[in-house]
Amino acid sequence: MKVFKFLIFFFLVTSYSQNNSKYSNEFMNIGVDAASISMSGAVTSSISGVNSGYWNPAGLINIEKTEISLMHSNYFANIANYNYLAYASAIDKQSTIGFSMIRFGVDDILDTTQLIDDQGNINFDRINLFSAVDYGFIVSYARKMLTKDISYGINAKIIRRIIGDFATSWGFGFDMGIQLKTKNNWKFGLMARDITTTYNSWSINKSRLNDIQDAIDGQNQEVPNSTEITIPKIQFGISKIHTFNYDYSLLTSFDLIMKFEQDNSVISTEFASINPAIGLELGYTDSVFLRLGLGNFQNEIEFDNSTNLTMQPNFGVGFKYKDIEIDYAFTDIGDQSAALYSNIFSLKVDFNIFK
DSSP states (O other), X not given: OHHHHHHHHHHHHHHHTTTOGGGTTGGGGSOOOXXXXXXXXXXXXXXXXXXXXXXXXXXXXXXXXXXXEEEEEEETTTTEEEEEEEEEEESSSSEEEEEEEEEEXXXXXXXXXXXXXXXXXXXXXXXXXXXXXEEEEEEEEEEEOSSTTEEEEEEEEEEEEEETTTEEEEEEEEEEEEEEEOTTSEEEEEEEESTTOEEEEEEEOHHHHHHHTTSSTTSSOSOOOSEEEEOOEEEEEEEEEEEETTTEXXXXXXXXXXXXSOOSSSEEOSSOEEEEEEEEEEXXXXXXXXXXXXXXXXXXXXXXXXXXXXXXXXXEEEEEXXXXXXXXXXXXXGGOSSSOOXXXXXXXXXXXXXX
Protein backbone atom coordinates (compact mmCIF):
# COMPACT_ATOMS: atom_id res chain seq x y z
CA MET A 1 0.00 0.00 0.00
CA LYS A 2 2.78 2.46 0.93
CA VAL A 3 4.57 1.80 -2.35
CA PHE A 4 1.32 2.32 -4.26
CA LYS A 5 0.80 5.64 -2.51
CA PHE A 6 4.29 6.75 -3.48
CA LEU A 7 3.64 5.81 -7.12
CA ILE A 8 0.45 7.90 -7.08
CA PHE A 9 2.42 10.79 -5.60
CA PHE A 10 5.12 10.42 -8.27
CA PHE A 11 2.44 10.48 -10.99
CA LEU A 12 0.93 13.63 -9.52
CA VAL A 13 4.27 15.43 -9.41
CA THR A 14 5.25 14.48 -12.96
CA SER A 15 1.82 15.39 -14.36
CA TYR A 16 1.92 18.81 -12.68
CA SER A 17 5.28 19.54 -14.26
CA GLN A 18 4.06 19.09 -17.83
CA ASN A 19 1.62 22.03 -17.96
CA ASN A 20 -0.84 19.80 -19.84
CA SER A 21 -4.38 21.15 -19.75
CA LYS A 22 -5.75 17.70 -20.59
CA TYR A 23 -5.05 16.50 -17.04
CA SER A 24 -5.43 19.78 -15.14
CA ASN A 25 -7.86 19.66 -12.20
CA GLU A 26 -9.06 16.20 -13.21
CA PHE A 27 -10.43 15.59 -9.70
CA MET A 28 -13.16 18.10 -10.53
CA ASN A 29 -14.39 15.77 -13.31
CA ILE A 30 -15.00 12.70 -11.11
CA GLY A 31 -18.54 13.74 -10.23
CA VAL A 32 -20.66 14.03 -7.11
CA ASP A 33 -23.92 12.51 -5.83
CA ALA A 34 -24.35 8.72 -6.10
CA ALA A 35 -27.66 9.14 -7.93
CA SER A 36 -26.10 11.20 -10.72
CA ILE A 37 -22.96 9.07 -10.97
CA SER A 38 -25.04 5.88 -11.30
CA MET A 39 -26.60 7.53 -14.39
CA SER A 40 -23.10 8.25 -15.77
CA GLY A 41 -23.55 11.98 -15.24
CA ALA A 42 -26.27 12.25 -17.90
CA VAL A 43 -28.19 14.68 -15.69
CA THR A 44 -27.47 18.12 -17.16
CA SER A 45 -31.12 18.66 -18.06
CA SER A 46 -32.81 16.79 -15.19
CA ILE A 47 -30.70 17.59 -12.13
CA SER A 48 -32.40 19.63 -9.43
CA GLY A 49 -31.69 20.45 -5.82
CA VAL A 50 -28.50 20.97 -3.89
CA ASN A 51 -26.29 18.74 -6.10
CA SER A 52 -27.04 20.97 -9.08
CA GLY A 53 -24.23 23.24 -7.93
CA TYR A 54 -21.82 20.75 -9.48
CA TRP A 55 -23.77 19.34 -12.46
CA ASN A 56 -25.72 22.41 -13.58
CA PRO A 57 -26.28 25.36 -11.20
CA ALA A 58 -29.50 26.27 -13.02
CA GLY A 59 -31.17 23.31 -11.26
CA LEU A 60 -30.72 24.96 -7.87
CA ILE A 61 -33.80 27.07 -8.58
CA ASN A 62 -36.01 24.07 -7.72
CA ILE A 63 -35.08 24.25 -4.02
CA GLU A 64 -38.00 25.41 -1.90
CA LYS A 65 -36.14 26.05 1.34
CA THR A 66 -32.74 24.57 2.25
CA GLU A 67 -30.94 21.34 1.32
CA ILE A 68 -27.64 19.71 2.27
CA SER A 69 -25.82 16.82 0.64
CA LEU A 70 -22.91 14.55 1.65
CA MET A 71 -20.97 11.98 -0.35
CA HIS A 72 -18.01 9.68 0.25
CA SER A 73 -16.14 7.26 -2.00
CA ASN A 74 -12.76 5.52 -2.12
CA TYR A 75 -10.43 4.88 -5.04
CA PHE A 76 -7.29 2.78 -5.59
CA ALA A 77 -8.16 0.16 -2.96
CA ASN A 78 -9.14 2.81 -0.37
CA ILE A 79 -5.86 4.71 -0.79
CA ALA A 80 -7.50 7.84 -2.22
CA ASN A 81 -10.51 9.39 -0.50
CA TYR A 82 -13.11 11.55 -2.23
CA ASN A 83 -15.49 13.60 -0.07
CA TYR A 84 -18.16 16.11 -0.99
CA LEU A 85 -20.31 18.51 1.03
CA ALA A 86 -22.93 20.90 -0.34
CA TYR A 87 -25.44 23.40 1.01
CA ALA A 88 -28.05 25.41 -0.89
CA SER A 89 -30.86 27.71 0.17
CA ALA A 90 -33.55 29.70 -1.60
CA ILE A 91 -33.10 33.46 -1.40
CA ASP A 92 -36.60 34.16 -2.69
CA LYS A 93 -39.00 32.64 -5.22
CA GLN A 94 -36.76 33.72 -8.09
CA SER A 95 -33.22 32.91 -6.92
CA THR A 96 -31.09 30.42 -4.96
CA ILE A 97 -27.54 30.36 -3.64
CA GLY A 98 -25.37 27.32 -2.99
CA PHE A 99 -21.96 26.32 -1.63
CA SER A 100 -20.06 23.10 -2.39
CA MET A 101 -16.73 21.65 -1.30
CA ILE A 102 -14.83 18.70 -2.79
CA ARG A 103 -11.77 17.06 -1.23
CA PHE A 104 -9.76 14.43 -3.08
CA GLY A 105 -6.67 13.27 -1.26
CA VAL A 106 -4.04 10.60 -0.77
CA ASP A 107 -2.89 10.71 2.84
CA ASP A 108 0.05 9.20 4.76
CA ILE A 109 2.48 9.08 1.84
CA LEU A 110 6.03 8.17 2.86
CA ASP A 111 8.55 11.00 2.45
CA THR A 112 11.88 9.19 2.06
CA THR A 113 13.88 12.16 0.76
CA GLN A 114 15.79 12.33 4.06
CA LEU A 115 16.15 8.57 4.53
CA ILE A 116 19.86 8.57 3.64
CA ASP A 117 22.05 11.21 5.32
CA ASP A 118 25.17 12.92 3.93
CA GLN A 119 27.37 10.03 5.13
CA GLY A 120 25.27 7.43 3.34
CA ASN A 121 23.67 6.07 6.50
CA ILE A 122 20.06 4.87 6.43
CA ASN A 123 17.96 6.25 9.26
CA PHE A 124 14.29 5.24 9.28
CA ASP A 125 13.55 7.90 11.91
CA ARG A 126 14.02 10.48 9.16
CA ILE A 127 10.96 9.20 7.28
CA ASN A 128 7.97 11.55 7.46
CA LEU A 129 4.38 11.37 6.19
CA PHE A 130 2.62 13.89 3.97
CA SER A 131 -0.59 14.24 1.96
CA ALA A 132 -1.37 15.13 -1.64
CA VAL A 133 -4.75 16.87 -1.44
CA ASP A 134 -6.97 18.70 -3.91
CA TYR A 135 -9.79 21.01 -2.81
CA GLY A 136 -12.56 22.50 -4.92
CA PHE A 137 -14.77 25.25 -3.49
CA ILE A 138 -17.83 26.27 -5.53
CA VAL A 139 -20.14 29.23 -4.93
CA SER A 140 -23.31 28.94 -7.02
CA TYR A 141 -26.13 31.33 -7.88
CA ALA A 142 -29.29 30.40 -9.80
CA ARG A 143 -32.18 32.53 -11.00
CA LYS A 144 -35.36 32.13 -13.03
CA MET A 145 -35.58 34.05 -16.26
CA LEU A 146 -38.63 35.91 -17.58
CA THR A 147 -40.52 32.64 -17.86
CA LYS A 148 -40.67 30.13 -15.03
CA ASP A 149 -39.69 27.35 -17.43
CA ILE A 150 -36.15 28.71 -18.01
CA SER A 151 -33.46 29.16 -15.37
CA TYR A 152 -29.75 29.91 -15.42
CA GLY A 153 -26.94 29.46 -12.93
CA ILE A 154 -23.34 30.61 -12.44
CA ASN A 155 -20.49 28.97 -10.51
CA ALA A 156 -17.41 30.70 -9.15
CA LYS A 157 -14.73 28.11 -8.37
CA ILE A 158 -11.65 28.25 -6.18
CA ILE A 159 -9.15 25.41 -6.53
CA ARG A 160 -6.56 24.66 -3.84
CA ARG A 161 -3.98 21.90 -4.38
CA ILE A 162 -1.36 20.85 -1.84
CA ILE A 163 1.48 18.32 -2.13
CA GLY A 164 2.89 18.23 1.39
CA ASP A 165 5.45 21.01 1.70
CA PHE A 166 6.74 20.34 -1.83
CA ALA A 167 4.28 22.51 -3.77
CA THR A 168 0.95 24.34 -3.50
CA SER A 169 -1.34 26.05 -5.98
CA TRP A 170 -4.39 28.30 -6.25
CA GLY A 171 -6.81 28.26 -9.16
CA PHE A 172 -9.88 30.25 -10.18
CA GLY A 173 -12.60 29.65 -12.76
CA PHE A 174 -16.28 30.02 -13.71
CA ASP A 175 -19.07 27.74 -14.94
CA MET A 176 -22.46 28.62 -16.41
CA GLY A 177 -25.57 26.50 -16.93
CA ILE A 178 -29.09 26.79 -18.38
CA GLN A 179 -32.16 24.57 -18.05
CA LEU A 180 -35.40 24.62 -20.05
CA LYS A 181 -38.56 22.66 -19.21
CA THR A 182 -41.42 22.18 -21.68
CA LYS A 183 -45.08 21.49 -20.95
CA ASN A 184 -44.89 17.90 -22.25
CA ASN A 185 -42.19 16.85 -19.72
CA TRP A 186 -39.18 17.36 -21.99
CA LYS A 187 -36.18 18.99 -20.35
CA PHE A 188 -33.08 20.53 -21.92
CA GLY A 189 -29.86 21.56 -20.24
CA LEU A 190 -26.54 23.14 -21.13
CA MET A 191 -23.51 23.27 -18.84
CA ALA A 192 -20.33 25.16 -19.79
CA ARG A 193 -17.44 24.39 -17.45
CA ASP A 194 -14.38 26.62 -17.08
CA ILE A 195 -15.86 29.09 -19.56
CA THR A 196 -13.04 31.59 -18.97
CA THR A 197 -10.51 28.73 -18.66
CA THR A 198 -9.39 27.91 -15.12
CA TYR A 199 -5.87 28.98 -14.18
CA ASN A 200 -3.79 27.20 -11.56
CA SER A 201 -0.70 28.99 -10.31
CA TRP A 202 1.85 26.76 -8.56
CA SER A 203 4.36 27.71 -5.90
CA ILE A 204 7.29 25.28 -5.76
CA ASN A 205 9.35 24.85 -2.58
CA LYS A 206 12.81 25.00 -4.15
CA SER A 207 14.57 23.70 -1.04
CA ARG A 208 12.41 20.56 -1.10
CA LEU A 209 12.91 20.28 -4.85
CA ASN A 210 16.65 20.16 -4.21
CA ASP A 211 16.03 17.04 -2.10
CA ILE A 212 14.88 15.09 -5.16
CA GLN A 213 16.82 16.74 -8.00
CA ASP A 214 19.66 14.45 -9.19
CA ALA A 215 17.97 11.47 -7.53
CA ILE A 216 17.76 9.96 -11.04
CA ASP A 217 20.39 10.98 -13.58
CA GLY A 218 18.96 13.15 -16.32
CA GLN A 219 15.60 13.68 -14.59
CA ASN A 220 14.05 16.26 -12.23
CA GLN A 221 16.72 18.80 -13.19
CA GLU A 222 14.45 21.79 -13.75
CA VAL A 223 11.77 23.57 -11.77
CA PRO A 224 8.33 22.42 -13.06
CA ASN A 225 6.08 24.82 -14.93
CA SER A 226 4.21 27.05 -12.49
CA THR A 227 0.98 27.54 -14.48
CA GLU A 228 -1.73 25.11 -15.58
CA ILE A 229 -4.76 25.94 -17.70
CA THR A 230 -8.02 23.96 -17.73
CA ILE A 231 -9.75 24.52 -21.07
CA PRO A 232 -13.56 24.83 -21.38
CA LYS A 233 -15.90 21.86 -21.68
CA ILE A 234 -19.55 21.93 -22.77
CA GLN A 235 -22.21 19.37 -21.83
CA PHE A 236 -25.63 19.35 -23.50
CA GLY A 237 -28.44 17.16 -22.19
CA ILE A 238 -32.00 16.19 -22.99
CA SER A 239 -34.38 14.14 -20.85
CA LYS A 240 -38.01 13.20 -20.38
CA ILE A 241 -40.07 11.76 -17.54
CA HIS A 242 -42.63 9.06 -18.35
CA THR A 243 -45.35 8.15 -15.83
CA PHE A 244 -47.07 4.74 -15.73
CA ASN A 245 -50.14 3.89 -13.63
CA TYR A 246 -49.44 6.85 -11.34
CA ASP A 247 -47.00 4.83 -9.15
CA TYR A 248 -44.20 4.22 -11.66
CA SER A 249 -42.00 6.76 -13.41
CA LEU A 250 -39.16 6.42 -15.88
CA LEU A 251 -36.59 9.15 -16.47
CA THR A 252 -34.61 8.79 -19.69
CA SER A 253 -31.70 11.11 -20.33
CA PHE A 254 -29.01 11.59 -22.95
CA ASP A 255 -25.99 13.91 -22.76
CA LEU A 256 -23.22 14.91 -25.15
CA ILE A 257 -19.93 16.01 -23.58
CA MET A 258 -17.66 18.15 -25.76
CA LYS A 259 -14.02 18.93 -24.95
CA PHE A 260 -12.02 21.38 -27.05
CA GLU A 261 -9.11 19.02 -27.54
CA GLN A 262 -8.34 15.79 -29.38
CA ASP A 263 -8.41 12.60 -27.34
CA ASN A 264 -9.70 9.03 -27.66
CA SER A 265 -13.41 9.89 -27.45
CA VAL A 266 -15.97 8.33 -29.79
CA ILE A 267 -15.86 11.43 -32.01
CA SER A 268 -12.49 13.13 -32.02
CA THR A 269 -11.11 15.93 -34.20
CA GLU A 270 -8.36 18.50 -33.81
CA PHE A 271 -11.01 21.06 -32.84
CA ALA A 272 -13.07 19.05 -30.34
CA SER A 273 -13.92 15.60 -28.99
CA ILE A 274 -17.46 14.43 -28.22
CA ASN A 275 -18.61 11.62 -25.94
CA PRO A 276 -22.18 10.48 -25.17
CA ALA A 277 -23.66 9.50 -21.81
CA ILE A 278 -26.94 7.67 -21.24
CA GLY A 279 -28.95 7.46 -18.02
CA LEU A 280 -32.14 5.73 -16.86
CA GLU A 281 -34.02 6.06 -13.57
CA LEU A 282 -37.01 3.89 -12.71
CA GLY A 283 -38.98 5.20 -9.74
CA TYR A 284 -41.75 3.75 -7.63
CA THR A 285 -44.05 6.12 -5.70
CA ASP A 286 -41.20 8.64 -5.62
CA SER A 287 -39.59 6.62 -2.83
CA VAL A 288 -37.59 3.77 -4.41
CA PHE A 289 -35.32 4.23 -7.42
CA LEU A 290 -33.33 1.94 -9.69
CA ARG A 291 -30.73 3.64 -11.89
CA LEU A 292 -28.52 2.62 -14.81
CA GLY A 293 -25.95 4.56 -16.76
CA LEU A 294 -23.55 4.12 -19.65
CA GLY A 295 -20.71 6.54 -20.31
CA ASN A 296 -16.96 7.10 -20.57
CA PHE A 297 -16.81 5.69 -24.11
CA GLN A 298 -13.19 5.39 -25.19
CA ASN A 299 -11.35 4.18 -28.30
CA GLU A 300 -8.51 2.37 -26.58
CA ILE A 301 -5.40 1.58 -28.62
CA GLU A 302 -4.23 -2.02 -28.33
CA PHE A 303 -0.64 -3.25 -28.59
CA ASP A 304 -1.13 -4.06 -32.29
CA ASN A 305 -2.32 -0.44 -32.89
CA SER A 306 -5.91 -1.56 -33.38
CA THR A 307 -8.67 0.26 -31.50
CA ASN A 308 -11.19 -1.21 -29.12
CA LEU A 309 -14.31 0.67 -27.99
CA THR A 310 -14.76 0.49 -24.22
CA MET A 311 -17.45 1.95 -22.00
CA GLN A 312 -18.28 2.31 -18.32
CA PRO A 313 -21.62 0.86 -17.15
CA ASN A 314 -22.90 2.07 -13.78
CA PHE A 315 -25.67 0.91 -11.48
CA GLY A 316 -27.39 2.47 -8.51
CA VAL A 317 -30.32 2.39 -6.11
CA GLY A 318 -31.96 5.11 -4.06
CA PHE A 319 -34.41 5.34 -1.18
CA LYS A 320 -36.39 8.43 -0.24
CA TYR A 321 -38.41 8.83 2.94
CA LYS A 322 -40.18 12.16 3.30
CA ASP A 323 -37.33 14.63 2.67
CA ILE A 324 -34.35 12.34 3.31
CA GLU A 325 -32.72 10.53 0.36
CA ILE A 326 -30.01 7.87 0.56
CA ASP A 327 -28.33 6.78 -2.68
CA TYR A 328 -25.78 4.15 -3.66
CA ALA A 329 -23.81 3.73 -6.89
CA PHE A 330 -21.58 0.94 -8.13
CA THR A 331 -19.44 2.17 -11.02
CA ASP A 332 -17.73 0.30 -13.85
CA ILE A 333 -19.75 -2.93 -13.60
CA GLY A 334 -17.77 -5.90 -14.88
CA ASP A 335 -14.57 -3.81 -15.23
CA GLN A 336 -15.49 -2.82 -18.78
CA SER A 337 -13.42 0.36 -18.91
CA ALA A 338 -9.99 1.59 -17.87
CA ALA A 339 -11.56 3.26 -14.83
CA LEU A 340 -11.50 1.45 -11.51
CA TYR A 341 -14.80 0.36 -9.97
CA SER A 342 -15.97 2.17 -6.87
CA ASN A 343 -18.76 2.03 -4.30
CA ILE A 344 -20.28 5.45 -3.69
CA PHE A 345 -22.73 6.54 -1.01
CA SER A 346 -24.49 9.87 -0.69
CA LEU A 347 -27.09 11.50 1.54
CA LYS A 348 -29.40 14.41 0.78
CA VAL A 349 -31.63 16.18 3.31
CA ASP A 350 -34.33 18.72 2.51
CA PHE A 351 -34.95 21.02 5.47
CA ASN A 352 -38.68 20.94 4.70
CA ILE A 353 -38.64 17.87 6.93
CA PHE A 354 -38.44 20.21 9.92
CA LYS A 355 -41.62 22.09 9.10
